[in-house]
Amino acid sequence: MTMSKQVVLDVDGLRMRYGSVDVLHDVTFQIRHGEVLALLGPNGAGKTTTIEILEGFRTRSAGRVEVLGADPAHGDERWRARVGVVLQSWRDHGKWRVRELLAHLGTYYAAYTTPDIERPWDPDELIAAVGLTGHADKKIKTLSGGQRRRLDVAIGLVGRPELLFLDEPTASFDPQARHEFHELVRRLAGTQETTVLLTTHDLDEAEKLADRILVLNGGRIVADGTAAELARRIAGEDEVRWLRGGRRFTEKTADSTKFARDLFARYGEEVQELEVHRASLEQTYLALVHQAERTTR
Amino acid sequence: MNPVMTALRAGWSRGLIELRQSFTNGAELFSHFLWPALMVATMFFIRDMSFGSTGLLLGTLALPSILGMNAATGMISMSQQLTADREDGTLLRAKATPHGMPAYLIGKVISVSGGLLADLVIFLVPGMLIVEGLRIGPGSWPTLAWVLALGLVATLPLGAVLGSAFPSARAQGLIQLPFLGVIGISGIFYPLTALPEWLQWIAQIFPIYWMGLGMRSALLPNSAVAVEIGESWRHLETAGVLGAWAVLGLLVAPMVLRRMARGESGSTMAARRERALQRVG
Numbered sequence: 001m002t003m004s005k006q007v008v009l010d011v012d013g014l015r016m017r018y019g020s021v022d023v024l025h026d027v028t029f030q031i032r033h034g035e036v037l038a039l040l041g042p043n044g045a046g047k048t049t050t051i052e053i054l055e056g057f058r059t060r061s062a063g064r065v066e067v068l069g070a071d072p073a074h075g076d077e078r079w080r081a082r083v084g085v086v087l088q089s090w091r092d093h094g095k096w097r098v099r100e101l102l103a104h105l106g107t108y109y110a111a112y113t114t115p116d117i118e119r120p121w122d123p124d125e126l127i128a129a130v131g132l133t134g135h136a137d138k139k140i141k142t143l144s145g146g147q148r149r150r151l152d153v154a155i156g157l158v159g160r161p162e163l164l165f166l167d168e169p170t171a172s173f174d175p176q177a178r179h180e181f182h183e184l185v186r187r188l189a190g191t192q193e194t195t196v197l198l199t200t201h202d203l204d205e206a207e208k209l210a211d212r213i214l215v216l217n218g219g220r221i222v223a224d225g226t227a228a229e230l231a232r233r234i235a236g237e238d239e240v241r242w243l244r245g246g247r248r249f250t251e252k253t254a255d256s257t258k259f260a261r262d263l264f265a266r267y268g269e270e271v272q273e274l275e276v277h278r279a280s281l282e283q284t285y286l287a288l289v290h291q292a293e294r295t296t297r
Numbered sequence: 298m299n300p301v302m303t304a305l306r307a308g309w310s311r312g313l314i315e316l317r318q319s320f321t322n323g324a325e326l327f328s329h330f331l332w333p334a335l336m337v338a339t340m341f342f343i344r345d346m347s348f349g350s351t352g353l354l355l356g357t358l359a360l361p362s363i364l365g366m367n368a369a370t371g372m373i374s375m376s377q378q379l380t381a382d383r384e385d386g387t388l389l390r391a392k393a394t395p396h397g398m399p400a401y402l403i404g405k406v407i408s409v410s411g412g413l414l415a416d417l418v419i420f421l422v423p424g425m426l427i428v429e430g431l432r433i434g435p436g437s438w439p440t441l442a443w444v445l446a447l448g449l450v451a452t453l454p455l456g457a458v459l460g461s462a463f464p465s466a467r468a469q470g471l472i473q474l475p476f477l478g479v480i481g482i483s484g485i486f487y488p489l490t491a492l493p494e495w496l497q498w499i500a501q502i503f504p505i506y507w508m509g510l511g512m513r514s515a516l517l518p519n520s521a522v523a524v525e526i527g528e529s530w531r532h533l534e535t536a537g538v539l540g541a542w543a544v545l546g547l548l549v550a551p552m553v554l555r556r557m558a559r560g561e562s563g564s565t566m567a568a569r570r571e572r573a574l575q576r577v578g
Contacts (some may be wrong), residue, residue: 048564057392057562077300077395085393087563089570092387095318104310108394111303155390167563 005032008163008195009054014063016049016219023049024219027063031163036189036196038210040203042289046219047199048088051167054197055085068163081112081119084161084194086152088168094141098132098151099123101140102158109159120158130154130184146177153184157194164188166198170205182208203285217289230288231279239277244270300396307400312407319412329412332370333420336363339486341427348488353521355487357430361516362485364417364441365508368448371413372456373476378405379460380469384569389561398558402457409456410449417445432518444511444535451504451539454546461557464569479503484510488524497526504542507535 009031016024024046031037039047052058053065056072056079065072070079093101106120113119121129127136130150135143143151149169156164166185170178186209188194200206206213207227215223215230223230238256242249244267253259256276263271319325340363344356382388382401391397425431459472482496483489483506489497500506513521514530522528 052562052564055393055562057389080393081395087386087389088567089386089563090390091385092382092390094385095322096314100314104307104314105394107307107310108303108396108400111300112395159395 005034007031008033008035008068009197010064010066011050011054012064014050014053014065015061016046016053016058017061022219024060027216027219027221029214029221029224031195031197033195034189034193036185036198036209036211038206038213039197039199039216040201040206040213040285041199041216042201045201045216047201047216048167050216051165051197051199055083055165056080078112081109081159082162084156084159084164086156086164086166086169088171090148090152094139096140097137098140098143099127099136101151102126102154105155106158112159117160117162119160121160123158126154126158129157129187131180146173146181149173149177149181150184153181157188160192161194163195163197166196168199168201170200170202178205185209203282207281215285215288222288222291227281231281231284233284238279241273241275241277242271243273304396304399305403307396308403309407311400311404312411315404315408316411319408320415329416330419332367333416336367336420337423337427339363340424343486344427344429348524349491351524353524354428354430356428357517358488358513358521358524359486360421360424360428360431361512362509363424364421364516365444365448365510365512366480366483366485366505367417367420368413368445368512369452369505369508371409371449372452372459373473374409374412375405375453375456376460376463376472377466377469378409379457380464380466383460383464383557383561384466384566384573386566388558389563389566392558392561398554402554405457406453409453413449430518431516433516437515440515441512444508444515444539447536447539447543448504448508448511451542451546452508454550455542457550458546458553461553464557466573479505490524490526501526501538504539507538511535511539 007030011030012028014024014027015022027046027050029037039050041047049058053060054067054072056067056075059073067075068079068082070076072079075083096104102123106123109119124136127133130153132147132150132154135147140148140151153166153169156166169185170181173181182205185196185198189196196209198209210227212224212226213230214221223233225233232254237252237254240251240253240256240259240263242263251259256278260274260276263274320329340356340359343359344354346355347353348355348358379388382405388398388401391401394400425433460469463469463472479500482492482500483503484492484500485505489500489506492500510525510531513525514532514535522530525531
């Protein structure tokens with residue numbers, strides 16, 4: 001089914017050079033409709049540069065980029081209305097009130113209603129969706145960091161974007177705020193069919209939110225796949241441990257589920273204290289970044 | 298609704314909201330009253346002094362001049378607000394919104410000129426009670442209106458250019474110095490004819506002198522023209538110089554603004570913020 005879904009974002013051979021330094025080398029990937037893609041990488045990997053090029057805020061040095069069927073460097077207002085942007089740090093409109101700002105920004109999108117998508121999102125519904133109902137009449141500068149971030153997401157969503165860019169959405173969040181934010185993004189992708197591209201340096205976040213993870217390091221894509229695929233591809237094997245007849249066994253295997261099934265088929269109730277340790281994505285990620293650093297040096 | 302209407306409407310409502318905000322919070326409300334109050338106090342102290350042997354009172358001459366000067370300060374507000382909005386991401390937000398930039402600018406022009414009008418009234422009403430010898434007739438208001446309107450069109454785009462060209466709040470502080478200098482030589486608190494001729498020429502390059510002159514022509518009796526250069530209100534020249542600044546501003550501002558907007562992105566904003574924090578810390 002995924003194959004039949006439309007390509008929303010298409011990047012081919014993207015390069016970015018500042019002066020004599022290349023910060024992006026031949027970056028190529030696609031995102032399909034409804035997909036949540038995480039651009040994962042350590043600080044300085046080129047994530048923000050990539051997302052800014054895709055948002056139309058930065059001019060690339062070379063390569064082909066198509067976002068919602070247009071080159072973002074020349075995206076018109078209609079194109080702009082279909083894209084939502086949430087940057088790393090906003091402090092704007094501090095004197096405005098939450099509902100006031102969302103209602104105001106919504107009016108910019110009204111002209112871009114289509115038979116399929118009614119624009120803008122009703123401000124009160126939107127406020128409820130991001131969990132700010134109790135704060136609708138507060139001045140924006142009085143919001144806490146987590147509340148402000150949710151407002152930023154609400155602003156990014158007010159035009160009911162078909163594609164949402166989230167740049168480091170939960171940096172500086174406490175665990176509770178992070179958890180709530182993840183729920184919000186999952187809800188969006190699930191019920192609104194919004195395609196999401198997010199950047200993060202937090203592996204755990206990428207694993208929780210994304211359908212697919214793209215690891216960017218030193219301006220190159222070093223891996224592309226689901227969390228499970230990445231774990232299998234690089235770290236390779238899961239570890240299965242069990243106890244039988246008073247003896248401990250440890251075995252490495254690529255398919256731990258099948259291995260366990262076979263184990264039970266063979267020994268039945270003799271197998272005790274079964275433990276399956278999936279290849280940890282964290283180790284995978286660190287290994288990847290490490291590997292990439294070694295090869296580029 | 299077509300795109301132009303969307304931008305116009307959004308800009309209009311944006312301007313009104315910002316205007317309302319600037320009159321509903323303590324700090325800004327204070328600044329709306331501070332400057333006019335200082336000027337009223339100045340006039341109070343000079344109200345009985347006369348200028349040379351002409352028998353004209355300094356306070357009477359100063360009231361319309363200050364009105365003209367205050368109108369020109371819209372340029373500084375425009376420039377400062379643009380810089381502040383660039384630093385906190387308001388401009389980038391506008392860039393991320395369809396028709397955001399034109400709506401932002403329309404809104405800014407409305408809120409700055411609206412705030413300015415209110416400030417002028419706050420100054421003018423007590424000023425008129427203190428000062429004697431004004432001549433306010435049916436011809437006064439149309440003259441005041443066109444000088445004010447043309448003066449704003451001449452100065453606000455310049456303010457936008459300065460705001461785009463000097464990105465940091467610190468540079469904005471530096472802009473105020475030459476502005477104060479120009480005020481000093483523009484015949485606001487003392488007639489220009491009392492200054493050396495070369496200074497008079499310099500003052501006449503800038504809009505502030507002409508806005509003051511235009512206001513004096515609207516509110517002073519005809520006999521007061523005796524202290525002006527060439528003993529004339531020089532309406533044609535006023536319209537000419539202000540008009541020239543207006544054309545220049547309206548030609549340059551869109552180019553500079555577009556260039557500035559193109560350079561705005563999350564990382565440039567973050568970098569600026571970083572620098573600002575380093576200065577503080």
